[in-house]
Amino acid sequence: MNTLLAAPPAAKGHLIRVSGLVQGVGFRPTVWRVATAMGLTGHVRNDAAGVEIALWCIDAELAAFRQRLCDGCPPLARIDAIETTDLEGLPPADGFTIVASAGGAVRTGVVPDAACCAECLAEILAPRDRRYFYPFANCTHCGPRLSIIEAIPYDRSSTSMKSFVMCEACRAEYENPAERRFHAQPIACPNCGPRIWLEAEDGSVFAGGSERVIDEAAALIRAGRILAVKGIGGFHLACVATDDDAVMRLRSRKKRDGKPFALMGRDLR
Ligand SMILES: [Zn+2]
Ligand SMILES: [Zn+2]
Structure with missing residues (x-):
């Protein structure tokens, strides 16, 4: 039997704008994980209106991507709207990346401070953990937000944590997409963060x-x-x-x- 194979649909560029409470809650890492798991190329960044995603994929993948993003929404995040428009230009050669924030008129919401999550609490109480009894432990699911933000977009350089230089161990967590502290802006530990006395x-x-x-x-x-x-x-x-x-x-x-x-x-x- 002869089968006629149609040419596979070409990947198109899409600009996806997500608004709501999407900054400082592990949203960009979630986008990164979903896009990477689906093998898609593009980038994500915070901007003044929320989160902007550039994505190259076919239409069916776009629908699946949106669904997985909504399903995987981090605990402190709230998606109010997702708007998609066409994006001209060629896909980037280097897969999917998290890029520097864009400025602009501020319209995004800010998440309030959140109580210590169960995972951070377990670390604080584990004698072998490097954050044992460290009261400023936090991650993308918990910790300070509104109290430390000086400006939006929410990046460490726009918070009162900017004067604390991350140690090597914290930086490794901050930069590892598999970590709960991937891009957790107030990341800290006894070696590099605030201390109590x-x-x-x-x-x-x-x-x-x-x-x-x-x-x-x-x-x-x-x-x-x-x-x-x-x-x-x-x-x-x-x-x-x-x-x-x-x-x-x-x-x-x-x-x-x-x-x-x-x-x-x-x-x-
Ligand atoms: Zn936590
Ligand atoms: Zn540290």
Whole structure:
């Protein structure tokens, strides 16, 4: 039997614009992974409106790509719209890449800070992990965003983390697409990131690493002292909620006679 084979459809250039909460949440790495897994060429970058993807593929692949992108949307991301237009020019020779951000009028949303994810928490509690007891551990699924952003597009150079130079180990994670910290802008570790310390009222500094500092801070709170915990967004004043004396002292110092304080707990129980 004779079979007539039609010429395979030619790959065309597509410009895909994704808007929503797509910066600083591991969106570009997700695009990279999907495109690379499908063997497509092009690039992805942040721009002021969100994320811009240039992709060379046939129409069927474009539909599949969009579907896989929506299915694989990272936990902190939210896709509001995907717009596709034709793109002239030839596909790049070097596969699919993440390229430098473009400027322009800012229209994209910014993600709020997110609590430590389960994977980062597991690392913080693993004695052999290099982020053991490191309170500033974060990844593309968690950590600070809005509190550290100085400008959009969201790149490390536009955040308050720009003054911390990544160590070799962090840079390797940052540059490895298979890593949870691929392009995680606030990436940090005890060797290169912010550190914690504990100071008394007289300015004397408690000696010890993260683990001892946190233990000592917890012991002080348990003993009824009031701590000013400096975080990325300012100071939290903290005391033990079950100690009336400590709470009353905090109320009088804050001049807050009746207004409720926020309560922190491990879980609802
Ligand atoms: Zn995390
Ligand atoms: Zn580091």
